Amino acid sequence: MQSANLAPPSPQPGALIAHGLNLSFGGIEVLKGVDLDLRPGLVTGLIGPNGAGKTSLFNCLTGLYRPTAGRIALGDTGLDALSPARRAGLGMVRSFQHMALSPDLTLLENVMTGLTLSRRSGWASAFLPLPGGRAETQDAQRRAMAALDELGIAAAAHLAPPELPPGTQRLGEIARALVAHPRVLLLDEPAAGLNAVETRDLTRALRRVMHPGLIMVVVEHDMDLIMQLCDRIYVLNFGKVIACGSPAAVQADPEVLRVYLGADDE
Template identity: 45%
Template structure:
C-alpha cells in the first residue's frame, strides 16, 4: 500500500509552549488512521499544520508526493485533503444544500465574467453542482433536510452536513477533528457507519477522536501524541496494551498493573 501523507520532524511553538516536537508518521493510501492523546497533546495543532492554518518552525509534510506545508488552506483542499473542525463551522443562515455547494466550488471552473453574464457553461455547472450536492446529502443520510437552514438542524445532522461539505471537494484524504464530540450513543453509531462507508469507498481517513471505542473499532493504525511528541504508534491492539499509553491516560499505577499482568 503506497504512502499518501508523510510527515517528517514537524515542530510548532507558540511563545514558550512547544506544541509539536519532531513529529513524524506516514499514512497509507486507503487506510483509516487514528490520532489520539490526552488534552493538550497537540492533536489539533498537528491538524492545523497539515491543513495550512499553521506553519511549522521545522519539518515537512508531503501529500501524494508533493510538499504540503506552507500552502494556503484552500490550496490544501484543491490538492485533495479536506477537513472538518472540532467546533462545527457551517454557514448557519444558508440551507444544507447551499453549504455543500460552497464546498463544491473548489472543483468548479466558472469565472467572474461567467457569473456576471450567467453564460450557458456557468448555468450547466451550477446545475451539476446542485445535483452533486444533493447526492452527497443523500450519501450522509440527510437529503430530506436539503432545504433546511443549517443552524436549525439537529447536532448530529450538522456534523454529517460538515462531512458532506468536505466530501464535496473530492478529497483523497478526509481529516475529521473529533467528529463524535457532543454526540449521544445512537448518533455515534450512525457516524461510525458513515466513516466506514467513506473508507470503503476508497477515501483515506485521518481521525482525531476522544471516543476510544470508536477509534479502536475503526482505525487500521493509531498514532498517540503526548505533550507534542509521538508516544506510540501501531495497530489498535498494540496501542491499547502499550504501558506508556496507559500511563498517559490512566496514570503510572494502571501501567504498572498491565506490565505486571503480562509478566505473570
C-alpha cells in the same frame, strides 16, 4: 495484529507523510520530532490527552502553522512551501471543531458550497444567466445530493440546519467536506456535542464513505468512535508520538495505559 511500536512503516504511494516535525511557541515545544505515515484507504486516529498537540499537528499538515523543523509531503509533492489554499487545491480538506453550517442555506446549498473552489464560473453563475452557469449549478446540485445520499441524509436536503438534529447537521458538515472528492479528509473532533446514538451513526457513516483512495485522519476524544472507526492509531503525549498501531495493539500498550490511567508524572 500490528504491534504498537514506533518503527516507521514502509512508504506507500500517495501517502501523507510527516517526518521529524517540531513546533514551538515562544520557547515552548508543542511538537517534538513527530513522524506520521497516513495512508490511502485507511482511517488513522490521532489521540492523546488535552494539550498533547493534536490540533497543532493538524494545523501543520494543513499549513496553518509552520513547523520549526521537519518535512511534510503528499505523495511526491512536498508541502512545506505551500499555503493552506494550495494544499486545499491538492485535495486536503479539513473540518474544524464546531464548524457550523450556514443557518440561512438549506442543507443541500450548504453542501454545494464545498464545491466552490472547483467551480469554473463562481457563485455568480448560480444567479446570473452566464453561459455554462446553469449546467454547472445543476451538476453541483447533483453532486451535493449524491454526497447527502451517501451519508444517509438526502431526505433532509431542503431543510435549513436549525431544523435538523445535531447528528444530521454533523453529517451535513461531513458531506460538505466530501463533496469535492478530497484525497485527504482531516476531521477534528467530529463527535463533539453528539449523543451516543448520533456518534454511532456518525461512526457507521464515516466507515461507509471510506474508499481506497481516501486518507482519513480523525482527532477525537470519544474512544468508542476511535476504536471502532480507525485502522491505525497514533498516540501523542507532550508533543511526542508514544505509540502507533492497530486499535488492539495501542489499547494494550503499557505507555498508553500509563498516560490514560493518569499515572503520567512527566
